Amino acid sequence: MSAQILRGGTVVNVDGQRRADVVVDGDRIVDVVASGVDVAGATDIDVSGCVVMPGLVDIQVHFREPGGTEAEDISSGAAGAARGGMTAVVMMPNTTPAIDRVEVVRDVRAAAAGAPVDVHTSSCLSVDRQGERLVDFAALYAEGVRVFTDDGDVLADAGLMRQALEATLALPGMVVSQHCEDPSLVAGGAINEGAVSAALGVGGRPREAEEVIVARDVALARLTGGRYHVLHLSTSLALAHVRRAKRDGARVTCEVTPQHLVLTDADVERLGTNGKMNPPLRTHVDVAALRQGLVAGDVDAVATDHAPHPPAAKARDLATAPPGMLGVETAVSVVWTHLVSRGLMSPSRAVEVLSASPARIAGLEGHGQPVAPGSPANICVLDPTETWRVEPATMASKSLNSPFAGDTLTGRVRLTMRRGVIQHQLG
Template sequence: MAADLVISGGCLVDPERVTQPVDVVVEDGRISTIVPAGEGPPARRTLDASAALVMSGFVDIQVHFRTPGGTDSEDIASGAAGAAMGGVTACVMMPNTTPAIDTPDMVREVLALATGAPCDVRTSAAITVGRAGERLTDFAALYDAGVRVFTDDGDCVADDALMEAALAATVGLPGSVVSQHAEDPQMVAGGVINEGLVARRLGVRGRPAAAEVSVVRRDIELARRTSGRYHVLHLSTADAMELVAQAKRDNVAVSAEVTPQHLVLTEDDVERLGTTGKMNPPLRLRSDVEALRRAIVDGTLDAVATDHAPHHASLKDTSLRDAAPGMTGVETMASVIWSELVATGAMSPARFIEVVSMAPARIAGIAEHGHLVEAGMPANLAVFDPTQRWTIHADGLQSRSRNTPWAGRELTGKVRHTVLAGRPVVSGGELCG
């Protein structure tokens, strides 16, 4: 009897090994067996993985699919399509929507819209009602609805008592985590880009690095006091990274992510990119980029997440001061990280799959993704060609928006196939019907 799917001739890569070429056999949505290349059984469908790497599907734990309230910029269909094209088999949407995702009914409504998407779309929920920073949402009810990540993303929870209560709530909710946009709102009020030479040259107010450091320091102390789980969203400064490193040495339950853009771009790129280069937290200094690159390689930082933030052209085609902050990135994440860090020899393939798949899945409590590629595991897989060179064109991406900072950049490494629950959703670099 024919197998459901055979992924033929690829090398397996995970944090424990890189194998010789094998055939991965998939039945009923799971990996049934792995055999030497060429020894796989007949199959109803075969995906060619020769000269490619077979990995656990990538996991992006910070995306904005603008549902509800912002679907002119993105919706779940377009966002999930881009995720699948980028090898992302699971992602977590942020709740800074209109209205905010802050009730179990809102969670169920959004997840229903994601049914049948080519990516396993999860959602976080707001820490405070309406993301207003005044009173906590019902963590227990949201948890029962499937939420594991609580965040007011885009708005920092500035009130000490509220943040302490939120962290304390995670202690009784296994696998839950409070994720913080760590910029003190008073310190960044009116700020546009990183506080420094470029902001002064462009005549706009800056967002100081100290605003991030201040919040991360406070939140680590609250996590220490409560034993709650704390995650830093899109960490951007070397000084905040050092605080995270010390907290880990002290066995505080803290993790942190970094975006591809904060690993590559600096405040100087804002002048080249214009409003596309505006994001919160802002692009920082070259010294920050270098420190964050070392930290994601050596394990001080845990994960890469994109903060995929699509915006309709009308929200970017304005002044730097008035433009909406954010960049797209879910479709290009793996290729940017591979090009910048793995292809250059700075990061091993094993570490790559840890930071783009396994660690994000652990942080967000996504049990079906981020596994070793072995028999019995769910078949959520990415087949990645490490040598394919391609140039990013904004109008060639799946997003409904065009605010990618990578337009015109040639990258090395591209997703060839994506398999979700045993079903090919991308084959040969094309979305499956």
């Protein structure tokens, strides 16, 4: 393959931005040169007016394989991720069978061979996500797993959680991730507990259910010195505990989803079951706090919690429909529309939370690296001014449950390159 040069764009890294052309040869970025400089023998790719940034990294996706491929499989999920500018993702382990042993990890890896993005998998914290016995951390770590979580369920046993956090001390790069809702407080709940749940006549999931678990786990992280990551943080209450833990030097990180940065429980009235997820959409107070925390650095990353469900499943009533929303194709555009385009977040900070920081959290070497000579050629090219309408039927996913269906977003991925090979390109 001859060298390629991305011409006419603005290179954006976590430390700033500048007009420049990017030269790729093989699987590496070999130079970043002044715009218009001639590069002999290179194939030009016109990205005029676009932002050229590191490939995006999503550390919480549900691609439903094995066991739920009527909703999504690795092939369709990865195709959507590439369309969304992603070059790496981390699958959650709540599949059938659960990803809780080496053999299943190997099966997932085999299924992901040839995917347009690097598909990594997490493992369960407990065997079959039952919360009774921890998995074999050492064996799974040796197989390459770095993220351990019972996502979809909280590990409620504090003693087991302490042991899991202690395990991170002996396994460099291992992180314990937690879905933080106390099960005794959210049983029977469909959406955020409050005026909207009362008006709709459905059970609620109180904000305090998240705070209780985050407070407990942060205390255990302090006690053990272990690495702890909060999945899809949703409340200002829990964020206060994370902020305090960071200030005290605990090894604590957290992420937020695009939907929790934009939507509230009031939106459930118009969205119906497409507005149902766990943890649920919260209040305006929470949205404001999460946005502020993301910009300020208290929130480390954006992750989608991409959770496809077949239309028939989402067609059930609000109380019984499964929770979850699509996210991989729209994530960067939602962040760009609601934060970057409005001047609330810099493009460089967007690169940090969508690429560099999630790659660090999950230990994904080769991803989240700056667009600079010597880096792997994992690149997302975004047109920051193009507007587009979200039409789930035209997306790569097998499912349709996007809360942004029909919305017009600003900022569209024009090209995704993984290790020097174009995996997605708009005409």
